[in-house]
Amino acid sequence: MRKSFEFTLKSNKIKIINYWFGGIKLCINGDLRDFDKTLFAISNKTLLSANLDGIGTLEIKPLSGLMSVEIDAYLVKGADIQHVYSSHKRLTLKQKRLAQ
Template identity: 45%
Template sequence: MRKTWSFKVKGHSIKVVNTWFHGMKLYIDGNLRDHDSSFLAFGNEVLMSANLGEEGIIEIIPRAFLTVEVDAFLSKDDESVPVFSSTNRLSLSQQRESR
């Protein structure tokens, strides 16, 4: 089974692809930037991340329970802001910050 999530953060196109047999992959502007082959995801562990330069670091946290969902955060200067969630709707202010 393959699941793909696509979203934009600070002008960058982000794509996260998860498959049962090849794990999870993080693409930034079409380039593979990180991958994880773990079979299971536990808790609030950042499994993939990529540096977006001055904008900060994008961090991907999978949420698993019968299916896999993801949350993405933009971290900069010890502050972490949610920029995408495949299960929870972000507030308008959070959506504006990620643009």
């Protein structure tokens, strides 16, 4: 079983693909940038990350449910952390605008 998440962050096309037994992959503009083979993502831990030139570092925090996986994406630049995508909760309009 496979589940994918797609969003755009400052003109970068982000795709995260999770396989039940194959781990999770992070692709940016079609290029594989990071992967992890952790079976369950239980805590609020960054499992994937990639440097976006001049923008900051994209950090992906997956969360395993009973039968599904959800993700949160953050853009980190120095001490500034912006929540830029969530597959399971609504972001504020301000958070959405900062991601564009």
